Each structure stands twice: as structure tokens, then as C-alpha cells.
Amino acid sequence: MDLDKQRQWFEQRLLARFLRYVKVETTSDKNMNTIPSSKGQLDFAAMLLQELKDLKIPNAALNTNGFVSATLPASAPSLKQQTIGFIAHLDTTPDLTGAHVKPIVHENYAGKAIALKRGIRLTPKASPALKNYLNRTIITSDGTTLLGADDKAGVAEIMTALEFLKNHPQIPYPNIEIIFTPDEETGRGMSRFPLKQIKSDVCFTVDGGEEGTLEIECFEAYSLKVTLFGQSIHLGEARGKLINAVELAARLVETLPKNESPQATDGRFGYYSCVELQASIERARLEILIRDFTPKECKRRIKVVTSIINSLEQLYPGARSNLEIKKQYSNMRQSLKTYPKLVTILEQAIRRTGITPKRTYIRGGTDGARLSEMGVPTPNIFTGGHNFHSYREWIALPAMVRATQTIIYLAELWFSFHETHGRKNEKQ
Ligand SMILES: [Zn+2]
Known part of the structure; x- marks a missing residue:
């Protein structure tokens, strides 16, 4: 199907969601042992729960640790036994303030340095990827806080993909499980991950950076x-x-x-x-x-x-x-080897959005690394964001659209993939 025609719909939905989400302060707190470590994460989780209910996604739930989950049932009868999951995190880093974020939308970006408050400048010299978005929409903070694209972009992309799939049941897709997790930045949230509740054969975290990248290795x-x-x-x-x-x-x-x-x-x-x-x-x-x-x-x-x-x-x-x-945590490479076609499908999905997939590795870990270790292979997909954990954090709207389309294509490709290469066949 041609998602390019719907680009405006995606842009409008993603921008509205993203601007709404970044305004909720969800900074996690390293010094608190509770999960979630901050009340703002619960407020954000409650907001997402309501949105899922409004979208009429079944089983939408929020648990006491702040995990939000929901499942969109498969649209293809032959895929009722298949479940794939998408994960993003609710919190923002405790290293930089995330209170009173005032996002600035720069329409028709002209390719010049962007001056933010307190003399902070975002320049194409230091962030060469800016040049890829000439005349397109870029979003930054005002320079006094982080932006929070890490990982509210991921949340907005998953929500928008879910809304799209729900409204297009003619696309064949498996059960789509979504989980929004607290306290990724403190590394503590995953200790309470509702693993027993999860039905997914594989998951994808939507928590990466530059558009087109897929992270299949970590420390x-x-x-x-x-x-x-x-x-x-x-x-x-x-x-x-x-x-x-x-x-x-x-x-x-x-x-x-x-x-x-x-x-x-x-x-x-x-x-x-x-x-x-x-x-x-x-x-x-x-x-x-x-x-x-x-x-x-x-x-x-x-x-x-x-x-x-x-x-x-x-x-x-x-x-x-x-x-x-x-x-x-362990390098997720080992776990991904148990499902070798996974990376191929992911690359195919990215390619369909019109860009070249780029395999890369994370000098760190993700919730996906922990989940891979628990037995659910979970690579990381780009959100389109840059300069995470910084006053110069920015994201381009077209990259967010392609991240959302990648999620949709992944769901769609799952069908053709399982028609021909079911997981059981692969293991034989
Ligand atoms: Zn993140």
C-alpha cells in the first residue's frame, strides 16, 4: 500500500501527539527506588491509557509500576497466533531538566544555524544531518531544557501506527502488542517488566536515533x-x-x-x-x-x-x-541470532519507506537488550531524533513519519513473511 499519499495525515497526527507528550514532565529520578521513580511518568501513562481507550484498542491497561499495555487484535485470520510487540519508554533522562519543555516547531527549515535561548546554537556543522531536512519541519526545545524526543518520539510513532492500523483493517497484520515502560533511563524499569503477560514472539523498541538506523547490537x-x-x-x-x-x-x-x-x-x-x-x-x-x-x-x-x-x-x-x-545486560546479538529473519524483515520495512537501512550498534543498552536476555528478541528501531540528553536535541518530522511507516510495514510484512517462512519452519 502507498503510505506516501497519506503523508500529511501522518505529519499532522505525529506533530500533535509529540507536542502534547513532550510537555508532560517525566524526568526519572536516580535516587528513588520506586518504579516509576517519578509521578510525572504516571501522569503521562494515564494520558496514554486514555488515548488508547479513545482509539478503542482492547485490553488497554496501566499497572501500578506505570507500565501501559494494549493489544490490537490481528486483522488476518491466519495471523491470529502471531504477536509482535512495540516498546517505547515514558521517562526522560535525569541528567538534564525535562520540566516546562517548550517545543519550537521550525517549519521550512532553511539550512542555517538555529539560535535557541541562553546562547545555545544548533548548527549544521555540529549536526550535519540537519541538511537532510531542508524546507522540512524540525522540532527543538527552546534551549533551556531537553526536548524529550528520547523517547516521546517513539511513543508518538507507535501510537500513530496503531491508530493507522486500527483504521485500516484491510492491511493484513498480526496481533500488535504495545508496551510503554517506565524508568528506562535509570535502567531500573525492566526489573518489573510484565513478562508473563506478554505474548509477543519478538518485540521492537522504538528508541533509536538517526532515521534509517536499526540497532541490533549493544554493549x-x-x-x-x-x-x-x-x-x-x-x-x-x-x-x-x-x-x-x-x-x-x-x-x-x-x-x-x-x-x-x-x-x-x-x-x-x-x-x-x-x-x-x-x-x-x-x-x-x-x-x-x-x-x-x-x-x-x-x-x-x-x-x-x-x-x-x-x-x-x-x-x-x-x-x-x-x-x-x-x-x-548482554549484547542482544546472541538473542537475535535465534530469529535470523528478523533483521531482514526490519530492513525490508525500512527500505519500503524510501530510505536505506543502516545497521548499527548502541554504545549502551536498551529495554530491548534486557528483554532479549529474557528470551524475546528485541532490536531497536530509529525514532529520527538527534542529540539525545542535550539542550540541542532535535527531531525532523519527515523522519518521524518514516519511523511510523516502518512500524506499519513491519506489521504488514509479518504476514507475507509468515506465509512463506513461519518461525517453526525456520527452526527446522
Ligand atoms: Zn531512550
């Missing part, structure tokens, strides 16, 4: 919690006796290879990063993150940290340590 991630114990004594009588845990911690941080830090690496190179440190003479606690695309490299780095800690105990006799190693 392997570990958190190392290190406790270093010193030995306290009155500082006046400390000679030859004091073991200062503050110094132990400083030495540990200083010894981590600086050429393998986040600020020194990119591409497929992983890193160590000490992200938290609390220290007093008696005791220091540190959190060190280990990231890499391969388990082997992560294990090598864990060994390095272990060996640095052991050497501290040698250098400061009497010092003691404790190390807790926690796996946070």
Missing part, C-alpha cells in the same frame, strides 16, 4: 561494586599505622587505564568508568562500570580491576577489600 554490561577498608587512627599518632581508604580509592581510580575510558573511546572499543565514589578514612565505596561488545573483553577488564585491588592490598598491608560483580 555487554557489568557493574563492579568495590568496598575498600582502611584502618583509622588519630591522625596525630598515625605514623606507620594509618591506612586511609580515601587514598586507596583515589589510587584505584587513578590506576584504571585512561585510554580505556568512555571519554577516550568510541566505535567498538569498550571501557572502564568509575561513576560513583564515597570515601572516608575507614571505608571507601566505588562503582565501576565495565562495557564492551564481547564477553571476553568484559572479563579481561574485570580481571584487571581485580588485580589492581589485590595489588592495593599488597601496597598497603592491612587494607582489605570486597568486590561484588553484577551483570547488568
Whole structure:
């Protein structure tokens, strides 16, 4: 079917939704242990629940943790047994304010630098992708907050695709499950994911960046919690006796290879990063993150940290340590291998929107990485947004249209795909 003809409808629906969503403050809170970690996420979830009800999508529900879910039943009788899911997150990063977002719609973008408040400038030099949207609509914040395209663009795109599919039952599609999740940015939301309730064979997070990209790999991630114990004594009588845990911690941080830090690496190179440190003479606690695309490299780095800690105990006799190693998430590549045709269909769907798909990887994790680990392969689709977690965050409306169309084509392609290559056949 020709979705291009309906472009105006998509633009109008997406813009109205997106502008409404970004105005709800949904900043998550790292320091709260509740899920959701902030009330704004529940307000946004309630707003989406009402919209789903207005669209007459069955089973629309909101649970106490802020997960919004609904299922649009299959339009093709032969696909009643098939379910695919789409996921986006409700929260915005706690690193930058998301209160009182005032989105600015720049129609007919002329290709020049865009001046925002507080002297913040968005320039084609620093953001070359802007040039792809000459004479089209770009959306930014006013420069005093983030925009929130991460991931309200994803939410708007899923909602709009759902509305379109609901109104076009002549398109053959499987059951479409949608889940909006809280606290993606704090990494905590997925611990409460309603996995038992989910029927999807595969899911897609709509939480990526540049249009055309599909993210099928992410980091392997570990958190190392290190406790270093010193030995306290009155500082006046400390000679030859004091073991200062503050110094132990400083030495540990200083010894981590600086050429393998986040600020020194990119591409497929992983890193160590000490992200938290609390220290007093008696005791220091540190959190060190280990990231890499391969388990082997992560294990090598864990060994390095272990060996640095052991050497501290040698250098400061009497010092003691404790190390807790926690796996946070795995590279989704392994899980996607169980469903090899998945990436092919996704690329086909993107190509149908008129652009070239671009496989890429995430230097981080997504809710999809966690879900893949739980057994539901979940690659990440672009939203069209750029400069996430920044005052210069922006998104182009045509990219949002193509993200929405990708979701619709995916649903449609599922039909032809399963007619010829059902999952069972594939596994044989
Ligand atoms: Zn995101």
C-alpha cells in the first residue's frame, strides 16, 4: 500500500501527539527506588491509557509500576497466533531538566544555524544531518531544557501506527502488542517488566536515533561494586599505622587505564568508568562500570580491576577489600541470532519507506537488550531524533513519519513473511 499519499495525515497526527507528550514532565529520578521513580511518568501513562481507550484498542491497561499495555487484535485470520510487540519508554533522562519543555516547531527549515535561548546554537556543522531536512519541519526545545524526543518520539510513532492500523483493517497484520515502560533511563524499569503477560514472539523498541538506523547490537554490561577498608587512627599518632581508604580509592581510580575510558573511546572499543565514589578514612565505596561488545573483553577488564585491588592490598598491608560483580545486560546479538529473519524483515520495512537501512550498534543498552536476555528478541528501531540528553536535541518530522511507516510495514510484512517462512519452519 502507498503510505506516501497519506503523508500529511501522518505529519499532522505525529506533530500533535509529540507536542502534547513532550510537555508532560517525566524526568526519572536516580535516587528513588520506586518504579516509576517519578509521578510525572504516571501522569503521562494515564494520558496514554486514555488515548488508547479513545482509539478503542482492547485490553488497554496501566499497572501500578506505570507500565501501559494494549493489544490490537490481528486483522488476518491466519495471523491470529502471531504477536509482535512495540516498546517505547515514558521517562526522560535525569541528567538534564525535562520540566516546562517548550517545543519550537521550525517549519521550512532553511539550512542555517538555529539560535535557541541562553546562547545555545544548533548548527549544521555540529549536526550535519540537519541538511537532510531542508524546507522540512524540525522540532527543538527552546534551549533551556531537553526536548524529550528520547523517547516521546517513539511513543508518538507507535501510537500513530496503531491508530493507522486500527483504521485500516484491510492491511493484513498480526496481533500488535504495545508496551510503554517506565524508568528506562535509570535502567531500573525492566526489573518489573510484565513478562508473563506478554505474548509477543519478538518485540521492537522504538528508541533509536538517526532515521534509517536499526540497532541490533549493544554493549555487554557489568557493574563492579568495590568496598575498600582502611584502618583509622588519630591522625596525630598515625605514623606507620594509618591506612586511609580515601587514598586507596583515589589510587584505584587513578590506576584504571585512561585510554580505556568512555571519554577516550568510541566505535567498538569498550571501557572502564568509575561513576560513583564515597570515601572516608575507614571505608571507601566505588562503582565501576565495565562495557564492551564481547564477553571476553568484559572479563579481561574485570580481571584487571581485580588485580589492581589485590595489588592495593599488597601496597598497603592491612587494607582489605570486597568486590561484588553484577551483570547488568548482554549484547542482544546472541538473542537475535535465534530469529535470523528478523533483521531482514526490519530492513525490508525500512527500505519500503524510501530510505536505506543502516545497521548499527548502541554504545549502551536498551529495554530491548534486557528483554532479549529474557528470551524475546528485541532490536531497536530509529525514532529520527538527534542529540539525545542535550539542550540541542532535535527531531525532523519527515523522519518521524518514516519511523511510523516502518512500524506499519513491519506489521504488514509479518504476514507475507509468515506465509512463506513461519518461525517453526525456520527452526527446522
Ligand atoms: Zn531512550
